[in-house]
Amino acid sequence: MKAFKAPNSTLGNLNAEAAATLIAAAADVSLILDEVGVIRDMAFHSDDLARELEGATSWIGRRWGETVTAESRAKVDSALRDAVARATPRWRHINHAAPSGEPVPILYSVVWTGTEGQPGRVVAFGRDLRAISNLQQRLVDAQQAMERDYSRLRHAEMRYRLLFELSSEAVMIVDALSQRVTEANPAARELFGETAKRLPGRGFGELFDAESGPLVRELLSGVRASGRADEMQARLGEQDRDVLVRASLFRQESSAFFLIRLVLVAEEAETPQSRSRARLLTLVEHAPDGFVVTSPDGRVLAANAAFLDMAQLATEDRARGEPLERWLGRPGIETEVLLANLRQHGSVRLFATHLRGEYGADSEVEVSAIAVPNGGSTCYGFAIRNISHRLADTKPGRELPRSVEQLTELVGRVSLKDLVRETTDVIERLCIEAALEMTNDNRASAAEMLGLSRQSLYSKLRRYGLGELDAESGNEE
Structure with a gap:
């Protein structure tokens, strides 16, 4: 520690109150202890820390080591020994026990303030480490979460890699920009008669004959433009066999690739699909x-x-x-x-x-x-x-729609005059049917309910073909 060069002339004669103000302002928490580590006085510069250590007022008269957690007591004893021995102070991370049950981390530096021949005091300057501790905990949690995600990704990649390698269907991964093969499973290499080292890097269209090559490249361009999977039949160049080429697009990070599946046409004809x-x-x-x-x-x-x-x-x-x-x-x-x-x-x-x-x-x-x-x-x-x-018939050669949707469908096919007449007929018929149902087919009561004479009701019943009219109703009409 490098001390002041001329404290007597620059600081002057500081009284106890001025020294207390300086000590309290220099740290988030300040403890005044005697030579054996008993707390004689304390001050908080941080109100939030004082609320967290709600029971701190009871610390006065107790040993400092009794206010900290078990693993920090050795650090407290070491700090007091160094202070009494006038050793150069150094910072120590000490955890205080709080009423909430969670330890409160404080970074302390302990300094001896006594003079020769007189009893002295030990001052412990503390810095609140809760914000840093929370950040460290969040960092640890994030690292653990990343490790779990990486583990899941590795397991998933391993499973898909096994499926890719063990699939009996020929599967290839083709770069969408260059249309060159990046990966091919053993079934694809066997289909083309190529080794694992020769097939990657070749243009996908080069694997087909002169007639099918441009069509395959056009297929891939169409899939890349539309994003929709597509298929076509093509002929292999060297093997002289017809295959069904099925291409779909997928993205990985900032690149796009095609997943290509190749099925021999002869085998396709025999599959359950x-x-x-x-x-x-x-x-x-x-x-x-x-x-x-x-x-x-x-x-x-x-x-x-x-x-x-x-x-x-x-x-x-x-x-x-x-x-x-x-x-x-x-x-x-x-x-x-x-x-x-x-x-x-x-x-x-x-x-x-x-x-x-x-x-x-x-x-x-x-x-x-x-x-x-x-x-x-x-x-x-x-x-x-x-x-x-x-559609139900209402008159010979005419159709009566039964719903609003069917009526609106007639717009543009029939004139507005005919459409209005059809609509009126629908409403009138529905009202008569409802009145007859409510009156249990009592036509006199239905006519009264609808505000019609019985003769008018019978006329409309005959018009719509509702029920059977007896001789009496015909005479009344």
């Missing part, structure tokens, strides 16, 4: 609802028997290549709306329109559609359900 797909196609072909697959411009690629029946077509060849709007919706309006929604959202549900047959049949239908990637391009699937049977 392919058999399930074949059964699904059979079910779609024989489904009671119409199903149509179109190209992005709306031209029919395939159609099932139910759609051919609704469109009054003898064979699928007559539909293939034709625009779907030839039969579905109003030409140039509704089909374009469907296609625009598919391009933007990828799916459409319960779109109400009508379907025209080749020989004049007209059916109310609901359409649900979805866009599906297919080998670098996109095709659209349309499920078409005939809902004409849901």
